[in-house]
Amino acid sequence: MNARALDGSRLLKWYPPRWRGRYGEEMVALMEDVLDGQAPSRRLRLSLVWAGLRERGHEAGLLGKTAPAVERARAGSLLVLCAWSVFMVAGISFAKITEHFGQVVPARNLALPNGSFDTVYVVAIVGGLLVVCGACVALPAFLRFLRDGGWPSIRAHVLRAAVSTVVFIGAGAALLGLADTLSPAQRNGGLLYHPVVWYYLLAVIATALLAALALGLWTVAAVVITGRLALGQPVLSVEAALAVGLSVAMFLMTAATAVWWGAIASSAPWFLQGIRPRQGVSAFSPTLLETIALMLVACAIAGFGVIRVARSWRDLRLA
Amino acid sequence: MAHDRNGLRRPNDPPLLILTSLAESPKHGHALAKDIEAFAGVVLGPGALYGAITRLEERGLIEPLGAEDRRRPYRLTAAGSAALAEAVRDMRKIADVGTARLELATGGLA
Numbered sequence: 001m002n003a004r005a006l007d008g009s010r011l012l013k014w015y016p017p018r019w020r021g022r023y024g025e026e027m028v029a030l031m032e033d034v035l036d037g038q039a040p041s042r043r044l045r046l047s048l049v050w051a052g053l054r055e056r057g058h059e060a061g062l063l064g065k066t067a068p069a070v071e072r073a074r075a076g077s078l079l080v081l082c083a084w085s086v087f088m089v090a091g092i093s094f095a096k097i098t099e100h101f102g103q104v105v106p107a108r109n110l111a112l113p114n115g116s117f118d119t120v121y122v123v124a125i126v127g128g129l130l131v132v133c134g135a136c137v138a139l140p141a142f143l144r145f146l147r148d149g150g151w152p153s154i155r156a157h158v159l160r161a162a163v164s165t166v167v168f169i170g171a172g173a174a175l176l177g178l179a180d181t182l183s184p185a186q187r188n189g190g191l192l193y194h195p196v197v198w199y200y201l202l203a204v205i206a207t208a209l210l211a212a213l214a215l216g217l218w219t220v221a222a223v224v225i226t227g228r229l230a231l232g233q234p235v236l237s238v239e240a241a242l243a244v245g246l247s248v249a250m251f252l253m254t255a256a257t258a259v260w261w262g263a264i265a266s267s268a269p270w271f272l273q274g275i276r277p278r279q280g281v282s283a284f285s286p287t288l289l290e291t292i293a294l295m296l297v298a299c300a301i302a303g304f305g306v307i308r309v310a311r312s313w314r315d316l317r318l319a
Numbered sequence: 320m321a322h323d324r325n326g327l328r329r330p331n332d333p334p335l336l337i338l339t340s341l342a343e344s345p346k347h348g349h350a351l352a353k354d355i356e357a358f359a360g361v362v363l364g365p366g367a368l369y370g371a372i373t374r375l376e377e378r379g380l381i382e383p384l385g386a387e388d389r390r391r392p393y394r395l396t397a398a399g400s401a402a403l404a405e406a407v408r409d410m411r412k413i414a415d416v417g418t419a420r421l422e423l424a425t426g427g428l429a
Binding site for chain 1: 347348349352364365366367368369370372373374377378386388389390391
């Protein structure tokens with residue numbers, strides 16, 4: 001291999017474009033000197049992937065202290081917003097799992113499951129309102145951005161998210177139409193020998209995936225848009241405070257979900273298996289476990305974002 | 320070697336090594352890597368080296384000179400010299416205390 005033939009653009013593709021523009025050539029020159037005509041090893045390639053991702057983290061204000069406080073606060077807040085999107089997917093799953101539990105659990109044991117479920121429900125509404133508040137606070141800056149001709153730079157992201165939403169709504173309407181033709185037992189996954197039940201289950205999974213896709217694309221659009229807005233220190237302070245509140249909401253809901261599981265496990269474990277009441281039924285539910293695991297992932301992401309916000313808070317107030 | 324056989328870490332922070340290397344003279348990436356390996360026994364990969372160079376330049380501790388055939392040398396700034404001097408003073412303080420206590424305990428260094 002010729003030393004001059006090192007494919008720098010491929011090796012450095014994990015680095016942010018702005019970084020590549022500034023340091024790319026000299027780094028490729030360094031690698032040519034070091035490698036002296038040898039092909040880059042797998043270890044070197046992996047180290048470049050890691051270093052490139054770290055550089056992206058620095059550029060996004062997610063790592064290090066070199067980015068200005070406003071950028072670090074913005075990055076931390078946006079990370080919490082991403083965590084909220086992940087949490088919403090888990091929330092939808094929890095809503096599906098808990099459907100009709102009040103009709104199955106004996107009335108004398110309902111207080112704790114009801115209390116924990118209501119906690120999740122109320123805190124979810126509060127969390128949603130916090131997100132809406134965050135959007136409202138950033139709205140004037142967004143309108144200024146549009147007036148200044150910013151639309152072309154975000155159009156593709158917004159259109160992708162809008163199209164995915166329309167597809168999801170169409171699929172949801174079709175799913176409702178299909179559900180109307182089924183009996184309650186078929187809708188709950190019973191009578192699996194009937195082909196239409198399989199179609200219904202596939203449609204439910206496909207619609208859930210479309211919902212997650214739409215949610216993800218709107219989140220990406222929100223991150224891209226917010227990253228381009230000129231947000232002043234007061235606005236970012238409010239966004240940071242809302243991000244902290246949203247994170248607390250996620251932690252509360254995760255704890256309440258775990259309490260709900262514990263309460264159902266002790267009073268009506270058969271509900272988690274979708275069977276009639278009887279003794280000796282396991283309270284283990286893979287779906288619920290996955291749901292809580294997803295919630296914990298969201299909490300971890302939110303926690304990282306909040307730490308980022310908190311560390312930039314003092315600098316932000318001094319700015 | 321970055322670590323000795325007892326697992327005690329020697330000062331191998333890439334920014335500190337780069338500043339130390341540039342205290343001698345301006346150098347480009349490959350010359351920096353070779354010099355650091357020679358005086359500290361630390362092999363810095365391209366990713367770690369340029370990650371540290373990026374941070375140091377952002378903090379104004381080093382600055383680039385004109386490129387020579389795609390190889391761009393860097394030199395210390397005044398702020399970089401001051402930062403290195405402070406770091407070296409801190410390390411010397413630890414080294415002096417360690418040396419003095421070892422001499423007290425063993426009656427002299429081997």
